[in-house]
Amino acid sequence: xxxxxxxxGPLSVPEGAIASLNCxxxxxxxxxFFWYRQYSGKSPELIMSIYSNGDKEDGRFTAQLNKAxxxxxxxxxxxxxSDSATYLCAVIQGAQKLVFGQGTRLTINP
Amino acid sequence: xxxxxQSPRHEVTEMGQxxxxxxxxxxxxxxxxxxRQTMMRGLELLIYFNNNVPIDDSGMPEDRFSAKMPNAxxxxxxIQPSEPRDSAVYFCASSNRSVPSPQHFGDGTRLSIx
Numbered sequence: 031x032x033x034x035x036x037x038x039g040p041l042s043v044p045e046g047a048i049a050s051l052n053c054x055x056x057x058x059x060x061x062x063f064f065w066y067r068q069y070s071g072k073s074p075e076l077i078m079s080i081y082s083n084g085d086k087e088d089g090r091f092t093a094q095l096n097k098a099x100x101x102x103x104x105x106x107x108x109x110x111x112s113d114s115a116t117y118l119c120a121v122i123q124g125a126q127k128l129v130f131g132q133g134t135r136l137t138i139n140p
Numbered sequence: 141x142x143x144x145x146q147s148p149r150h151e152v153t154e155m156g157q158x159x160x161x162x163x164x165x166x167x168x169x170x171x172x173x174x175x176r177q178t179m180m181r182g183l184e185l186l187i188y189f190n191n192n193v194p195i196d197d198s199g200m201p202e203d204r205f206s207a208k209m210p211n212a213x214x215x216x217x218x219i220q221p222s223e224p225r226d227s228a229v230y231f232c233a234s235s236n237r238s239v240p241s242p243q244h245f246g247d248g249t250r251l252s253i254x
Contacts, residue, residue, distance in 0.1 A: 131182070132182045
């Protein structure tokens with residue numbers, strides 16, 4: 031089992047709809063979770079962090095964490111074509127070591 | 141504020157040559173990370189430093205790879221000798237001492253070994 035798993039996609043969503051990205055992790059003691067966005071040919075860019083169970087909202091983005099189920103998700107409301115990118119889920123192991131999932135490629139169709 | 145700075149942005153070289161990638165972390169950040177990204181394996185951590193000291197190099201693929209951090213503002217990743225399978229995008233990232241702390245990535249070096 032991979033340490034961090036994501037559906038590689040591609041995930042295609044119509045403009046204005048909600049995009050839902052999912053991630054599961056294997057290490058039960060993990061406490062810190064991040065979502066990075068990576069445009070083609072660019073570096074990963076942090077968009078959300080979440081440390082506690084429940085929801086965390088930032089603009090059009092909502093991160094959801096369920097530690098009992100070892101599940102973290104990212105919702106993007108009112109999806110825009112500019113949201114088309116690869117979304118990487120990352121989990122902290124130990125103090126600072128980040129383990130990334132393979133990423134989900136998201137396409138927003140106008 | 142300046143972000144993480146990597147050089148060169150692109151490197152094309154022949155198999156067997158030595159390759160040196162450079163990174164300047166964000167000022168004040170105590171942690172520095174080197175990653176490699178390929179289509180097949182995704183984003184992999186190679187090594188990371190805390191206060192210029194290597195903490196975990198378990199991701200370094202083999203002895204041909206080495207990394208140093210002589211001071212708080214500079215790190216290098218060397219490959220000697222290089223092989224075609226080393227072709228990838230290499231990212232440097234840094235973070236500060238607060239736990240947990242998000243990592244901030246440089247623009248990466250796209251390395252092609254012919």
